[in-house]
Amino acid sequence: MKKPENETIAAWTSLVTANRVLLETIEKALKEAGLPQIDWYDALLEIDKADATGIRPFELKERLLLPQYGMSRLLDRMAKAGLVDRREVEGDGRGQIIRLTNKGRATRLAMWPVYAGVLIGSVEQRLSKDEAAELARLLGKLT
Amino acid sequence: MKKPENETIAAWTSLVTANRVLLETIEKALKEAGLPQIDWYDALLEIDKADATGIRPFELKERLLLPQYGMSRLLDRMAKAGLVDRREVEGDGRGQIIRLTNKGRATRLAMWPVYAGVLIGSVEQRLSKDEAAELARLLGKLT
DNA sequence: CTCTTGTAGATGCAACTGCATCTATATCGA
């Protein structure tokens, strides 16, 4: 077995660490503001983007990189909290269409400044615009 | 509230995505090889590094960025699997010293090629050495 | 010494996740 280069290992470990630290910062900020966790934001955003037509859970799970059962349960919880609405789909008796409720839209809007604040503090103040772009480019090559 | 730059958002979303995709790839490879999950590897590695003297759980949790209860339970499971050994520490009746067992060492060694193989395939084949170094540098600035 | 405060680690409980499987509907080939 070939050994990875030191640079490879450094890239990976710093990736994991940065992810953990930032995620934790965001979660903490949201919690302190009495708002839902970050995965709800991502879901609310995707649903909002599609809101003219609504979106199907199977599409959503692909965009959010969630397993099928994870998506199903996340939607359960969000529906129970009154943030989304599940309705039957015309033309496919198996499926459903997800839409935001007004409360869902409001919750997303309330979460955004908290989320954005952390991104500004943790990313924007530490990387120049060019560096951020370069970071995105390099990370993009990984997937 | 000031809006983050597009570059900031792109950096963050690509960070989250890259992390998820790579992590999933590694977990899948380990699972297919019948080996424990990645967090066990990280713990085994840290314990191994300290093995001359052993290491205390409270030190370990800081290096691994785990909450105290998470560390406690991870050690429970690893001890139950026979990979680590918890012994009393002389001079501090509250604490314990963690060491690898032979099986723990062997497990770490068995995991390494699988882990390394994914890193080579997913990182090293997609980024040059310079790019990987640059990626690590940029990520390092975030934390 | 004894009381208060601090630190190491464990644990009950509720929520969440992964895995496997299940139900229901859709689609495709003979």
Place this chain on the structure above:
DNA sequence: TCGATATAGATGCAGTTGCATCTACAAGAG
């Protein structure tokens, strides 16, 4: 049309996590 296969989504169960709290020992103040 019918049977086989594929797709959408839900769910039982066991294992894991987060939160709050608890126990035990340590350290410093009076």
